[in-house]
Amino acid sequence: MREIEKTARHFSLLDVAPTIAGVLKIDLPQADGRAIPEVIGWGCDSVVLLIVDSLGYQLYEWLSPRLKNIPRLVERGLLLRASSVSNRTTPSIASILSGLLPEHHHIVDKEGAKESSILSLPEIASAQGLRSAVVMEKNGAEVYSGLIEIVNGISDRMDPLEFDRASCQLSLDALSRRPRLLVSYFIGIDKAVHMGKGADGIREMAILIDACVGKVVQAASSRALIVICGDHPIHAGKLKRTQEPYDVALIMARAET
Numbered sequence: 451m452r453e454i455e456k457t458a459r460h461f462s463l464l465d466v467a468p469t470i471a472g473v474l475k476i477d478l479p480q481a482d483g484r485a486i487p488e489v490i491g492w493g494c495d496s497v498v499l500l501i502v503d504s505l506g507y508q509l510y511e512w513l514s515p516r517l518k519n520i521p522r523l524v525e526r527g528l529l530l531r532a533s534s535v536s537n538r539t540t541p542s543i544a545s546i547l548s549g550l551l552p553e554h555h556h557i558v559d560k561e562g563a564k565e566s567s568i569l570s571l572p573e574i575a576s577a578q579g580l581r582s583a584v585v586m587e588k589n590g591a592e593v594y595s596g597l598i599e600i601v602n603g604i605s606d607r608m609d610p611l612e613f614d615r616a617s618c619q620l621s622l623d624a625l626s627r628r629p630r631l632l633v634s635y636f637i638g639i640d641k642a643v644h645m646g647k648g649a650d651g652i653r654e655m656a657i658l659i660d661a662c663v664g665k666v667v668q669a670a671s672s673r674a675l676i677v678i679c680g681d682h683p684i685h686a687g688k689l690k691r692t693q694e695p696y697d698v699a700l701i702m703a704r705a706e707t
């Protein structure tokens with residue numbers, strides 16, 4: 451077990467934004483989380499953040515024997531158990547991207563995200579001269595229109611497998627323009643849960659996302675930091691997590707092999 455996991459430090463999704471800000475050497479105005487110094491010490495100069503909806507910690511442990519590329523990242527990086535901050539997607543993602551608790555960013559829905567004056571990582575990075583990209587469902591992506599360099603929206607009416615395939619391709623397209631920060635969103639596991647697809651359906655989505663992670667790692671700069679995290683544990687259906695801890699998987703590794 452790696453040194454960082456032996457320490458008593460408790461990790462949270464709130465630590466993602468301060469850590470990324472530290473890696474990119476940009477100023478995050480305020481945050482409720484703390485940077486992870488070991489990760490900043492890896493000397494990365496760009497970041498790819500892949501948000502995988504509903505990737506709970508226990509779910510990742512169950513999925514990992516069937517995956518290839520994400521476990522490879524874990525082998526050379528970190529797999530952390532991170533506390534979630536909400537069981538809903540929009541406030542969780544706002545926390546991941548701002549480092550603020552939901553009661554501090556006050557973003558509860560997509561309309562709120564559009565109206566909010568809270569700055570999130572892609573806007574902060576662009577404002578400080580770093581090319582940024584987002585790949586997410588249309589409503590979420592529109593928030594960034596005109597504020598950052600690369601905005602790729604995907605219709606959330608798409609079939610979940612198609613959505614994640616599109617997200618993968620648009621992420622690869624964005625990486626060809628060498629952004630210093632790319633934030634991409636994968637919906638398939640969460641949709642499979644809401645559609646009542648059960649374990650096999652969830653696994654199918656996870657295998658697709660894992661294949662995409664392999665392509666993204668290949669396409670990213672060798673000095674990129676790859677961050678993969680869930681937004682909350684499974685929050686619906688038969689596999690809904692109903693007791694503490696409400697942890698998600700937080701994976702961080704350098705892109706280079």
Ligand SMILES: [Zn+2]
Pocket residue numbers: 503504538539540640681682
């Ligand atoms: Zn979600």
